[in-house]
Amino acid sequence: MAGADAFFTADTAWFLIQALGRTLLMTVIGCSIGLAVGGALAVLRGSRTPWLAPARAVAALHVETFRRLPFLVILMLVLFCVQAIAPDLSVIGVATIAVTLAASAYLSEIVRAGLESVPQAQRDSADMLGLSWFDTLRLVILPQAWGVILPPAAAFMVMFIKDTALASHVGVVELAFAGKIMVGKGVSPMLGFGAVLILYALLSWPLGRAAKALETLLETRRGAAHHR
Template sequence: MNGDLANLFTADTLAFLAAALGRTLWMTFIGCTIGFVIGMGLAILRRTRAPLLAPLRWAAALYVETFRRIPFLVILILVLFSVQAFAPDLSLLGIATIAVTLAATAYLTEIVGAGLDAVPRPQVESAEVLGLSAFDTLRHVVLPQAWSVILPPAAAFMVMFVKDTALASHLGVVELAFAGKILVNKGFSPLAGFGAVLVLYALISWPLGRIASSLESRLAASRHR
């Protein structure tokens, strides 16, 4: 065990773990950030009332309901075969990031939608009576109040997805979980190899979880002022 620990703190092993950690963070933050932006657009689209946008609303609803019900591992596999048919040179990390984006978009659309729906309807109607356009009502009335409902669960979802990216190892992406397996295959004991991975997951998740909890507390206090 002492030999494992000594080898674990060599420059090569630490660099290997740092690279795996970077891939985990890349998939999580890039996928969830893009997913949040697209999810915001889909949530707003689903709450429009223009008849011409009805087909787009139905398509958005179908997308959200479908991808929220498909296991993330299945999404990874579907994206792998779909993307490789059109972009065979795309890296496995890129394919996994696309899968994260697709899954995150579906869940974050619902989170954003719940925040938009939390704004009292009379306030929206009052803005319409005052002659504000739909865009101005969204910008000046709905979003300023909806952020306090949207951000805490969105941050918590991102923390959760840090751990779910471990499934990308099934595609061959060397993220943290796969890095632990590689270390064990190289001769490290499972306790040392996966213990290092456990520590790194904790170092990511704990501060992010604290930030999400702090954000929720502060925004909840601002809602009750």
């Protein structure tokens, strides 16, 4: 097979491992920060404090804007903005910022749905007990909402692994781009992209199974709590 001698080497294996690491790094860091930012945006949008109205409008604008923009467009916008503000930032830094912006918008809606799944009666009971807004959120809402939030949030992260392939447009050598580079150097497309396919599967499958196991565990705990 064409390029087999060049493919089956330690250098090629290390090249693919580095590309895999960049793909995982962008996804984990971007989605983790995105979950934190998205959670803050969801809490802010759910508040009813009058003086926070301007902040709620900004949060809603952020979510609605970045949920409707294709990830490639977000990448290009971040690239041009970063070049003007911090031209020395690496391309993987640019891509991670773009992942964070996209993830924060989508995960904000997931968190908001989880928070709203807690019955209003429980919020009213917390008010009657004299709990502050923060204590109600921390002690009443979040413990129940996590079971609704975490499974789709984990599934989103697994899905977003594939979208990081678009980071190659700003120069990040992630998995898909690594396959293209190898084929350009004479490696058989069957070998180059076959290896990329296998690595994507090895990366996504355990994460998908973990998300499914988490969902099953949380459903079991919710069921046990309802029968107490």
